[in-house]
Amino acid sequence: MSPNSPSPIAVPGGPEARAEAAEAQSYTFGPFRLLPGERILRRGNQVVPLPPKAFETLLLLVRNPGHLMRKEDLMTALWSDSFVEEGSLTSQISLLRKVLADAGAAGAYIQTVPKLGYRFLPPVTQTWASGSAVGTPIQVDEEAPAERVIRFIALPFTVRNGDERAGFLEHSLPEAISAALAGLRSLTVRSSLLAARLAEADPDPRHIAREADVDMVLAGTILCERDQVRVTAELIHAPSGTLVGSYVCKTRLDNLIEVQDSLVHGIVELLVLRLTERERRVLAHNVPASPRAYEFYLRANHVQRERTMENLSMARDLYRECLDEDPDYAPAWARLGRCYRTLEKFGEEGPQSLELAKWAFHRAFALSPDLPIAHNLYTPIETDTGHARSAMVRLLGQGERHPNDPELFGGLVQACRYCGLLDESVRAHYRSWRLDPKIVTSVGHTFFLLGDYERTLEWYCLGFRYYLDLAAMAAAGREAEAIELLGRRSAPGGQFPAMMESLRFSLQGDHARSIEILRQALAVRPTKDPEAKFYLARQLARDGAHADALSTIRELATEGFLCSTALRCDPWLRPLSRLPDFQDVLDEVLKREADARAAFQAAGGDRVLA
CATH class of the missing domain: 3.40.50.10070 (TolB, N-terminal domain)
Known part of the structure; x- marks a missing residue:
């Protein structure tokens, strides 16, 4: 190994201890069950995490319950090809005692025999795949081992x-x-x-x-x-x-x-x-072919941590340089695609940037079809460009393969919502939240469509605040509070300025000025953000432009944003039900939602979100 090459991970020990010639399927002691084949320690239905060397130490002890395990024998089994101090074994024993105690174990499990070694105290029941060991009762292992x-x-x-x-x-x-x-x-x-x-x-x-x-x-x-x-x-x-x-x-x-x-x-x-x-x-x-490409990639990631338009432009240029060095580096294509899309969406660059974003993701998927970062970053583009159902089906397929990726399920929150599947969107959020209790998803928008404004405020405040909390306050009758907050808030580019400015005029009673701003914003084609367009339609309805509002919602259905629940229940949209075309629009939205639900079920959505 050259002096400049990386040294491998240095483990406090060497290879795994050798398993016995005939290994039990599981060892049960107290409230715990040790599964050697799965390398899992369980307490009931909960997996108790153990580092690999601690797991091996515990396995050696439970194989020999009640017997003295000498220090030198344990160290030889655990570190057969390395020299380690006795303190390494002591550390593993201390860790095991702490983990078992933290998991709710009562009483002592591991006894120290001074100067000699350790003894595992509780009785251990061994379960075998077929038959049983001498002196060990046969047990039926009905519960499948949990994935570690x-x-x-x-x-x-x-x-x-x-x-x-x-x-x-x-x-x-x-x-x-x-x-x-x-x-x-x-x-x-x-x-x-x-x-x-x-x-x-x-x-x-x-x-x-x-x-x-x-x-x-x-x-x-x-x-x-x-x-x-x-x-x-x-x-x-x-x-x-x-x-x-x-x-x-x-x-x-x-x-x-x-x-x-x-x-x-x-x-x-x-x-x-x-x-x-x-x-x-x-x-x-996940690693490019060129050291220079990797440096460009890391520098771009560093620059875009501060999400200003200037920094995104700098990051875009660095990703380009990375790909000039290595055109086959899939993660750089995915991150470049997000830069292009963000710059286009917020008005910094023209429509060609959206096409470049699509091409960048096409390259990322062609190079690495299951690249998690590509799937996660592509979802907002796919949903905003009228393909929410495709995004939902794609993410459900990835959910089967990567069931422990919280960002993936966070993307499903948006894809299901755009399809009008609000209950499924909430389920995706809680699936993501169970994996990562600190994750921020877009579920606040889902609760808004459901008319649950309290939970909208509860979950929206976890992310960046621009508009939704103001709309929720206004819809819940807290208009004075919304106006006060509105005066202190700046907005990004894209359609957000029109949303904020028109909301201010609307809440102040200047409906004519609000409608003028809304119509100007809605005249922009193509639609860059269907969900933002929905919020503009709501404001049109509040300001009295009912026909314009219903026409906008009809357009949204063809653009892939479905909102039958809000169309029927949102207090600002309720006057639209008196229009002659209302039922036709509602029926069209319901039909598209039914098609999306069928696609969800065909893709195994209930199973993936279970």
Whole structure:
């Protein structure tokens, strides 16, 4: 190994301990069940996370209940090809005691025999796939083993000495690692935005474990020395603060490509993750062929953390440079597509940018059909351009393959809502929220369409606030509060200024001026944001332009935004029911929603969101 090559993940130990010739299917003790084949410790229906070496230590003990396990025998079995201090074994025993106690175990499980070793105290029942061990009762294992899922977060890396040359790596490197791991079934990866917020508040792993609800934390440092960069990373079992493994890489600043690749594969090996062939292919597309391309990619990710139009333009240009170096790097195509779309949507660039965005995602999917970041970033484009049903079916298919990706289910919240499937949209939100309690989805808009303005305000305040909370307050009769907030709020580009300005005039009673602004905004073609167009239609109805409002909602149905619930129940839209064409429009919307529901069911939506 050359001096500049990365050292592998250094695990406190070596290969797995050898299993007995005939391994039991499970070992039950107290409220726990250990499943060697699945590498899972369960307490009832809950999986109790254990680092790999701690799992191996517990397995050795439960195979020999009541018997003295000598320290030297345990260390030989656990670290057969490495020399480790006795403290390594002591650390694993301490971790096991803490994990079992935190999981609700009563009494002592592991006895220390001074100077000799350890004894596992509780009786253990072994369950076998067929037959039983001598002296062991035959038991029927009716409950299928749960899939082992590890909750993971990568914190921003600390740049030592404040070196500006490495400043762009602080967030972009751990974010790239998280994106690479996000598609694995056995991991649930927390967002980099959450990681940055938690690291600023309190970097202690135990605090992060509580706040982010994670099992494993990746933390690291970056140090520049002339033209070299030294990256040190540690994988920590968050609830206990125990070091699971470490990684050190020293390479040239212009050759960062090997850092991510080695670290991602090291984490996979360290956590003993079983990858499918599909997952291996996705990981293979997460590192570009050129070190220069990778540097451009990381710099672009760093620049676009601040979502101004100027920064998005800079990020777009850096992604282009990345792809000039490596035109087959799928993640760069996906992120470039988002830049093009955002710049077009908010009026910074013309319609050609939307076509460029579509082409960029086409390239990303052609290169890596299951790339999670491409599926997640493409959803807003697909829904806004009239293809919400296709987005919904696509995401449901991905949900079958990646059931632990919260961002994917967050995308389903929007896709189902555009299809008029509001209950399904709420279910997708709670599916995403169960995977990541800190995730921000667009479910506030779903609750708004349902007429639940209190829950709209509850969930919308978790994200960026522009318009929806104002509309919810006004619809709930809190108009004075909405006007006061409106006076203190700025708006981004696109149709948002028209929405905010017309709402201000409408709430102040100047309906003619509000209608004038709304008609000007609706004259823009093509529609860049169907959901924003729906809000404009509501305001037309409130201002008395009922025919214009109904005509706009008819257009929305053909553009892929369906809203039968709001059409029947929204207080501002209620006057439209007196128009002669109302029933025809409602029937058309209901028919399209029925078609979307059939597509949802055919794609296994109920099963995916269960």
